Amino acid sequence: MRTLYWFTRDLRLHDNPALLAAARSDMLLCVFVVDPRWFTGDRLQCRALGDHRWRFLWQSLMALERSLRPLGQRMHIAWGEPEIVLPELAREHGVQRLIRSRLPGTEEAAQWQALKTRLPEVTFQQFETLGMFTEGQLPMELAELPDTFSQFRKQVEKAEQPDHTLRIRTVSALPPPPGFPEDN
Known part of the structure; x- marks a missing residue:
């Protein structure tokens, strides 16, 4: 592709x-x-x-x-x-x-x-x-987002969520680019 x-x-x-x-x-x-x-x-x-x-x-x-x-x-x-x-x-x-x-x-x-x-x-x-969360990971609808971060944090901490351990992945290889003139 x-x-x-x-x-x-x-x-x-x-x-x-x-x-x-x-x-x-x-x-x-x-x-x-x-x-x-x-x-x-x-x-x-x-x-x-x-x-x-x-x-x-x-x-x-x-x-x-x-x-x-x-x-x-x-x-x-x-x-x-x-x-x-x-x-x-x-x-x-x-x-x-x-x-x-x-x-x-x-x-x-x-x-x-x-x-x-x-x-x-x-x-x-x-x-x-x-962002830190995708929309699907939030325990509330976007229209119901709290007014303050503290309220948001408490709701996120209370919600039973699957383990979202931070997995930082880095690209180690990339496919080749198409040819371009060197003055790009």
């Missing part, structure tokens, strides 16, 4: 179930998309990404790139709107599956839906990677 892994807020190899799933592929294209909308002001002239955060993000991307190299992989950093860039890359490389971490946001959900519409032939998978 030819897989595109879309890195978003999960710029790590350790404890990343989405990347572990993507590793079960014949070809893996690791992509991060820099969205130009992050740098433009909204109606209040607030940017989603300021200078310091951008510098930190870039340093994190370069560190991830250095971590991917020994595994025979590389990071493809693209500039553009993900709804346009990712379908182009998927078609160019014959991608059959697109994987990312589940992102909690309406804009992110709209992007995901737009991608599904543009790539009906591709299988889409999202994984919970950004």
